[in-house]
Amino acid sequence: MSLLHNEQPANSSPEGWQSCRQFHNCIKVLCEAYDDTDANCWLIPKTHCQNYIFEDFFDKMASCLSCDYFKEIGAQDPKGLNFFIAEQLRNCNRKAFEQQFQKEASFVAILNRIPDGLFTFDKDWRINYFNPAAEKITGFYARDAIGMYCDDVFKITSKGSIDALRKAINDGVDVHNREYEIIDIHGEKKPVICSTSAFRNDKDEVVGGLEIFKDIKELKKLQGEVVKREKKYRRIFEGSHDMIHISRPEGKLLDVNIAGVEMLGFTSKEEMLALDSVERFWANPEDRKNMVALLARDGSVKDMEFNWVRADGKPVHVLLSSRSYEDSKTGEVQYEGIIKDITRRKEIGELVRKRNRELSILNSIAVAVNHTMGLDNILHATLERVLNVLSLSSGGIFLIDRVDKKTILGAVAGLPWLKKGETVELIFKDVLLRQYLIESNSELMPEASFPYFQASYKTDNEDSLLCLSCHLIISKGKPVGFFGFALPPDRIIDYLEIRLLGSLSNFLGNTIENAKMIETIRQNRHNLQRLNEKLFQTQEDERRRIARELHDEAGQSLTAVKLGLDNLEQKIPANNSAVREILFETRKMLVRTSSEIRRLAYNLHPTLLTDLGLEPALNLYFKDIGTHSRLNVEFQMVGFDGRLEKDLETALYRFSQEATTNTLKHSGAENFSLKIIKSFPKLIFIAEDDGIGFDEKDICNDKRSLGLLGMRERAQLLGGTFLVKGRPGQGARIRIEIKMAIDHQTSAA
C-alpha cells in the first residue's frame, strides 16, 4: 500500500493539517495537497511527490511519524504500520535511484553530444568515460579505451608534457587550453588543445579527472597558413624592387619598404617614417589632391604617372597604383600602394621614340629612293624629307667631284643664289679639311656619325657670306658629298640629330654611289645597243655588198668564161675528142661554180626579200629546205596585207633562218612550224619544233645559245621581247613579240 494519490479521509481535521504546514513551512513542497485545503493531507512525506525526494526527507518522515493522520493511514495497511513505513522508505529509495540514473543518463547524453573530445579517468588515470568526439579524434573506440590508461589512449608525443600534466593535476592545479600533439590509433600526429581538471573528494584528494580536448589540426593549418602568408607578404613587401607604402589620407606615412627608402633617397626607413607628410614628394601638390579625390571616389587608382622629387631634390618619374581601405582594428581609412620608379623607362621610351622617328625617316627615304632611281630625284626627295624632319627651310646636298676637285650642288631648297647641277665655290672654315675631303684621295674610317663642319658661300653681295652647317656623306670610307643647312640663329643641331644625319649619310652615300653606278651601267647598255645595231646594220650591208659583188662581178666573169669556152669548142676539130672531153668537163665545172656563187649570194642577201618581200623569200627558203632535208615545214604568215619596213623584214628573215638552222642542226625534229602573225600593235613570231628539246638551265652552255643570243639582241634592238622555252623530250618554242609602229608597215605593196 502506498500513500501516493490516496484519498483524504472525509473526517480529517483541517486544523491539524494547518499546524503541520506551519511547522514545516517549506515553500518547495510540491505535494498535491499543498495549498488545497479540500485535497488530501499534504503532510505525507515527499516520497509520494514528484521530485524533491531527498530534501528533509527524514526530518519530514520523523514529523509524519508523529502525525495522527499518517498513523491512521498506515494502520490501514494490511501488513501493518511498520510495513507501511518500510514501503514508504523503499519507494523513496527507488525513486532516488531512478532519478539518479535518469540524471546520469542525461549527463551522458549531453557529454556524448559535446563536439570536443572528452573523457574522464579515475585516480589511477584509467579512463572510465570516453565520448564519441574523443573516439573520432583518437581513433579509439570507447569500448576499448575505457579501462585503458590515459597515456595509452591520449598519447602525447612529448613525454615530459604528460608528466607535467599529471604533476599539475596532482598539485591541485587545473590545466586549461594547453596545446599538445597526440598520436592517434592510426599513428597520425594531431595537434590538440586540452583542458584537464581533477575530481577531488572531501579530503581534497584527487579521485579522478576530466580531460576535454579539441582537434586543432585545421586551426593549426590555418594558423600556419596565416604565418606563411604573413611571411610571404613581408618578404614581398621588403623584397620588392618597387616602393610599397601604407599611409593615411592626410599624408602621414605609416610603413614603407626599403625599396621606397632607396628610391626617394633617404638613409633609413625611420627617417622617412618621421616625416609629417608625403606631400613633399610630389612635384605638383595638385597631383596628390587629385589622386586623393580619386581614391575617395573610386577606392583605387591604377598606373597613374606622376613627377616626384627625391630627398636630394632630384626629379623622379613614378607610376603609382594605390587603394584605400579601412583598418580592421582601428576603423581608420588608410592608403596602400605600389610606386614604381619609371624614370629610366621614360628615358628609354623617349630614346626609343626618337629611334623610331629616325628609322621612320630612313624608311621614308628608302621608299623614296626605291621609287626614284634617278640620282637627282633621290637627292631631291632626301633633302626634302631631311629638312622636314629637322624643321629647317633651307639647305642643300653637295656632291664632291674628286676628279675635278670641286663641289657640285646635287639638290637645293631655299638657298639663295645657288642652282642645282652647278659647281659651288664653298669657303671651308677649315681649309685643311677642304683639302682632305675634296682634293686628296684619302679614306675615312667608318663611323656612326662624323662631326659637323662649317662652310659658306658668297651671295649677291661680295662681302656677305651665307654660313652652312655641313654633315658629311660617306660611302665605303670615301666622302661623296655633304648636307649643308642654313640654320636660324637660335637653332643648333643636337647630338640625336647628328646621329640621325650620320645614319642617313652612310645610307645616302651608298645610294649616291649606287645611283652613279646604275647611271653608268645604263649609259654603257645604251652604247652597247647602239653598237649592236650598228653591227647588225654593217653585217647586213656587207652581206648585201658581197652578194652583189658575187652576182655582178664573179657571175659576169664566169659567164664570160663560159662564152669563151663555147668559142673555143667551135674551133676544135670534131675528131679531137680528147680536147672536147676536157672542154665538156670544164664547162660542167663552170656551171656548178656559177650555181654555187648564185646560191651563196642569195643566202647572203636574198634578192627575193628585197624585191618581193618576206613571204615569197621565206616560201622559197623553206622550199629549198624541203629539197635538201626531211624536215616537214609548216609556214604561215597571218594578217599581212603589205610589205613591212626593210629592216624589220630582214630581221624576221634572219629570225626564221636561225630558228630553222637550230632545228635542223640540234633538235632532230620531224616537224617544224613557223608563224608570223600581225596582231596590231604587236607582231608575233612563233617557231616550234617537235625535237628533243632542251633543259633551260643548260641553254647558256648550248651551242645554240650564240644564235639565240643574236636573236635576243635583234629583238631588243627592235624594242621587242624574246622568249625561248623547252623541256627535254618536248620540243622547243621561240616566241618573239615586237611592238609595231605605224611606220613599220610601208604603204608599198
Added chain:
Amino acid sequence: MTIDWPEKFARKGHELFLSGLPIALHCHHYNMNLQKTLETSLGSEGVLLLYTAAEESSHAGFTSFLEHHPKIVTAKSKLELASTSYQYCGLGIINFTKIGPEGGIVTSPHSHHVTGWLAKFGKRQNVGCFFTGGWVAGVLAAIYNKHIGYFSVDELECKMSLSKECVFEVKIA
C-alpha cells in the same frame, strides 16, 4: 563455482608459481614489444613461435591445473574454468560458448594484448592475437585430452584492427 587457486601466486623469492609451474608476469608494453620484435625480425616464423609457445605453456599449465582439481570433470566446467583462468591471469575475457570437441568459435571482447597493442602501436592492418590463438589451442587440447597441435586456431577478426571483438575459429588440425 569457487576455485581454490593453488598457492595463489605464491611468491618464492622473486619467482611466481601457478599450479606448481613457474610463471613470469609481464606488462602489456613488454609483451607487445616482444611480439613486435618477433614479427619484425622473424616474420611468419616469429608469429608461429608466439603461437606454439602459448599453446605449449597453456597446455602444460592447464593440464597441471586440472590435475589439481580432479572434481572438475565435465567439459563445460573445464571450459568455464579456462575462461575464468584467462581472466584471472589478466589476459582478458574469453568466451567458449560455441566450442566443442570438433572445434568451433571462440570470442574475446576484451584482451590484454589488444589493449597493449593499441596503446603501444595503434591500429593494425591485420589480425594480431597470436598469443591468444595459441593459448586457446593449448587449453582446448588439455580440456579434450588431446595432444599439443591437435587443434589449429585462426583469428578471423581482431580488435587490434578495430573490429568489435576478436573472433577465433578452432578446427582440428
